[in-house]
Amino acid sequence: MEFEKEVKYLTKKERRKIPLQHMPEMAPEIRKDCFDEVTLGYSLHEAQMEAARCIQCKDPACVAGCPVGINIPKFLEEIVEGDLDSSIDTVWDKTALPAVCGRVCPQEIQCEIVCVVGKKKGVEPVAIGNLEMFIADWARASGIKNNPAIPPSTGKKIAVVGSGPAGITVAGDLAKKGHKVTIYEALHRAGGVLLYGIPEFRLAKDIVDYELDALRDLGVEIKCNQVIGRTIDIDELLEEYGYDAVFVGVGAGLPNFLNIPGEDLNGVFSANEYLTRANLMKAFDFPNVDTPIIAGRKVAILGAGNVAMDAARTAVRLGAKSVNIVYRRTRAQSPSRHIEIHHAEEEGVNFHFLRSPIEFIGDASGRLVGVSCQVMELGEPDEGGRQRPIPVGDEHQYIDCDLAIIAIGTSANPLLTNVTEGLELNRWGNIQADPKTGKTTKDKVWAGGDITLGQATVILAMGMGRDAATSIDEYLKTK
Amino acid sequence: MYEVVAREEMADGEIVSNEILAPQIAKKAKPGQFVIMIANERGERVPLTMAKVDKEKGTITVIYMVVGKSTRLFSSIKVGEGFRDVVGPLGSPTHIEKKDGTVICIGGGTALAVLHPITKAYFEAGNRVITIVGARTAKHLILEDEMRAVSTEFHICTDDGSKGYHGFGTDVMEQVIAKEKIAEVVAIGPVPMMKYTSSLTKKHGIPTVVSLNPIMIDGTGMCGGCRVTIDGKTKFACVDGPEFDGHQVDFDGLIRRLQAYNLEERCSDNEYCKLND
Ligand SMILES: Cc1cc2nc3c(=O)[nH]c(=O)nc-3n(C[C@H](O)[C@H](O)[C@H](O)COP(=O)(O)OP(=O)(O)OC[C@H]3O[C@@H](n4cnc5c(N)ncnc54)[C@H](O)[C@@H]3O)c2cc1C
Ligand code: FES
Numbered sequence A: 001m002e003f004e005k006e007v008k009y010l011t012k013k014e015r016r017k018i019p020l021q022h023m024p025e026m027a028p029e030i031r032k033d034c035f036d037e038v039t040l041g042y043s044l045h046e047a048q049m050e051a052a053r054c055i056q057c058k059d060p061a062c063v064a065g066c067p068v069g070i071n072i073p074k075f076l077e078e079i080v081e082g083d084l085d086s087s088i089d090t091v092w093d094k095t096a097l098p099a100v101c102g103r104v105c106p107q108e109i110q111c112e113i114v115c116v117v118g119k120k121k122g123v124e125p126v127a128i129g130n131l132e133m134f135i136a137d138w139a140r141a142s143g144i145k146n147n148p149a150i151p152p153s154t155g156k157k158i159a160v161v162g163s164g165p166a167g168i169t170v171a172g173d174l175a176k177k178g179h180k181v182t183i184y185e186a187l188h189r190a191g192g193v194l195l196y197g198i199p200e201f202r203l204a205k206d207i208v209d210y211e212l213d214a215l216r217d218l219g220v221e222i223k224c225n226q227v228i229g230r231t232i233d234i235d236e237l238l239e240e241y242g243y244d245a246v247f248v249g250v251g252a253g254l255p256n257f258l259n260i261p262g263e264d265l266n267g268v269f270s271a272n273e274y275l276t277r278a279n280l281m282k283a284f285d286f287p288n289v290d291t292p293i294i295a296g297r298k299v300a301i302l303g304a305g306n307v308a309m310d311a312a313r314t315a316v317r318l319g320a321k322s323v324n325i326v327y328r329r330t331r332a333q334s335p336s337r338h339i340e341i342h343h344a345e346e347e348g349v350n351f352h353f354l355r356s357p358i359e360f361i362g363d364a365s366g367r368l369v370g371v372s373c374q375v376m377e378l379g380e381p382d383e384g385g386r387q388r389p390i391p392v393g394d395e396h397q398y399i400d401c402d403l404a405i406i407a408i409g410t411s412a413n414p415l416l417t418n419v420t421e422g423l424e425l426n427r428w429g430n431i432q433a434d435p436k437t438g439k440t441t442k443d444k445v446w447a448g449g450d451i452t453l454g455q456a457t458v459i460l461a462m463g464m465g466r467d468a469a470t471s472i473d474e475y476l477k478t479k
Numbered sequence B: 001m002y003e004v005v006a007r008e009e010m011a012d013g014e015i016v017s018n019e020i021l022a023p024q025i026a027k028k029a030k031p032g033q034f035v036i037m038i039a040n041e042r043g044e045r046v047p048l049t050m051a052k053v054d055k056e057k058g059t060i061t062v063i064y065m066v067v068g069k070s071t072r073l074f075s076s077i078k079v080g081e082g083f084r085d086v087v088g089p090l091g092s093p094t095h096i097e098k099k100d101g102t103v104i105c106i107g108g109g110t111a112l113a114v115l116h117p118i119t120k121a122y123f124e125a126g127n128r129v130i131t132i133v134g135a136r137t138a139k140h141l142i143l144e145d146e147m148r149a150v151s152t153e154f155h156i157c158t159d160d161g162s163k164g165y166h167g168f169g170t171d172v173m174e175q176v177i178a179k180e181k182i183a184e185v186v187a188i189g190p191v192p193m194m195k196y197t198s199s200l201t202k203k204h205g206i207p208t209v210v211s212l213n214p215i216m217i218d219g220t221g222m223c224g225g226c227r228v229t230i231d232g233k234t235k236f237a238c239v240d241g242p243e244f245d246g247h248q249v250d251f252d253g254l255i256r257r258l259q260a261y262n263l264e265e266r267c268s269d270n271e272y273c274k275l276n277d
Helices: A012-016 A044-051 A061-065 A072-081 A084-092 A098-104 A128-141 A165-175 A205-217 A234-239 A271-278 A306-317 A338-346 A458-477 B023-028 B069-075 B109-124 B144-149 B169-179 B191-204 B251-258 B262-276
Strands: A157-161 A180-184 A221-223 A245-248 A268-270 A298-302 A322-326 A350-352 A355-362 A368-381 A387-400 A403-406 A445-447 B002-010 B015-021 B034-038 B046-054 B059-065 B085-090 B102-108 B129-135 B153-158 B182-188 B208-211 B227-230 B233-236 B243-245
Touching (some): A044 A072, A044 A128, A072 A128, A084 A098, A084 A128, A098 A128, A157 A165, A165 A205, A165 A245, A165 A458, A205 A221, A234 A245, A245 A458, A271 A306, A298 A306, A306 A322, A306 A338, A306 A403, A355 A387, A445 A458, B002 B059, B015 B069, B023 B059, B034 B059, B046 B069, B046 B109, B059 B069, B102 B109, B102 B169, B109 B129, B109 B144, B129 B144, B129 B169, B144 B153, B153 B169, B169 B182, B169 B191, B191 B208, B191 B251, B227 B243, B227 B251
Parallel strands (some): A157 A180, A298 A322, B182 B208
Antiparallel strands (some): A355 A368, A368 A387, B015 B059, B034 B046, B034 B085, B046 B059, B208 B243, B227 B233
């Protein structure tokens, strides 16, 4: 739909007529063979048209729906006005990583689900996530960084353990207050799950690198190859290294296994291992890089969350002939974002719902050849109201596969918490932290992100990081 | 960069030792722990157990057999150059204590690099230590003097009889077991050797510690690639190990998993050799 005049001069009535602006995407046949980003981003005109669909509610539900409370109507109207500098500032006021959030946040259950525009039958809500991606990409393309003038140094030092979204947020916020921040990261490259978990085709790694560079510009030092709890302990950071506070954002890096027979066969991987090989170690480029990966001709993915979709779509790109998602519940119960399921289907991934893996089958040399599944149906709802899958007699389905990837979630990694005294954990092994401030039971130590929440989301990790940074800053002022 | 400060070749260059400047790691390292090393930007993450640690100089020493592309790359790094990444110390340290009875430390090949600091620690804890070392040939025997220096009794075995006893270390071990009360056996070497040793000691009811070397990536419990089956349960060698009760290890499973990338590795090594010919 085209108008004669610039978008900003449209009347309210004209604005209402604008249809949803679809996100341009690379065609499935092409993207199946490469790791390039699938979403191509709006043009300025598309962005302005989409932003103009917002009716500027007085009491915007979307802001309440956003875990970090971005002033959504404001940044959208600034896009419409063409005042992109103000728009990105409005976004940065609440989130440090809009280019990431615009791509990976589950907007459809946060801000977009409550959008009033979408309440009308047959009308889509405003594509807030796409617009967040647009404005952040514009800033990056223009070389603008979220680096305000830094107040004079306070002389206080903070150690941040882990360089995922929680750690990045804490580091940025505290550096902007004039504190000296050092990030300690266990892997040889920073970024957490954004780097080693979420694939390039969903989140280009140069976006993550750009954000890390912006942190360095703020004076944050990032030290890799530092496993806290092994290389240095938290108590050493506080006592010997003289940090005034420590933030722990080590994520939920412990893959769950199914504990079924045959799980140690060659060809059975955790999603963490498979994705780490592919993303962090760039094994798709083997033998130009030294880390190999089993490409798999027929692949079974066990689980149906975001991680499962990422693994499935990675397998497609590595050349698998058939990729099968096996999930013990139904499509409607899948914890994955709908867009991921949609993208996976477009790329030829098959779905087998109500199938519960019970055994991996191997050949004589210990290589995986298939997985046997129990057929399930939905039974009575559990306490949470979710219908529980129950076996249908002894009906089975056998799925041929030479590669199986287990993507049934992760738990808290005990490496650091086991050796740190005074840090209380909940019964799942997650660090206990005040939900408002991130303060742990240990003096001078805060925590946030997946290590406190269990496997959650990027935006929740960032939100907790922000709260913790505020609390740490207040604490440092009293000293 | 983690600088190589000294480099030594053994067994006609088949085995290489690198002393690397890594003060943080040296300060913390305990016997039995390992590091993960990456040669360069494109390199893979390779776990190697530390053979020596010099806390004063702030260096660690690793010893490896040049067998594939990565170790070939490692061995091409000269003194003054360095590794892109070294991270550690990883894994749980060996549990060292004064035992009620003799300790046998048995090992072979490059694994002697792993066995040496553990033998030393047992010896220094006041144990009577009988060490049995094996190698294919005399030429392949490493750390002979170092091992002898930390052993109450010392035996050498070679497969071809070129030095010491002609035959397997386990033969010598059986003779020792027949003569005195053994409190513990520490067996570190190729997987089939650890498997066989453990099966022998199990018959005699002697507690046995082995050190496992599965394929690893992160070394922090994040990927599960290093999983091994211990007493029917899945354990992660990088955090729960690398040392385990030899009587409970599923060695066949380990052997199988170690071969997972044989094809890919050979291909990578061939490419590399072609390029560097
Ligand atoms: C494949 C995959 C896809 C996902 N997709 C989405 C999505 O689409 N949308 C969404 O919102 N969320 C998604 N998530 C979840 C999201 O990535 C996480 O919730 C988020 O990254 C958590 O952030 P964090 O900062 O707590 O931890 P992480 O991102 O896990 O970062 C923790 C960092 O700490 C480091 N570390 C761990 N232990 C130590 C130690 N002892 N010392 C030093 N450093 C240490 C780790 O190496 C890591 O770099 C996905 C997760 C995965 C795995
Ligand atoms: S090496 Fe990844 S979990 Fe052990």
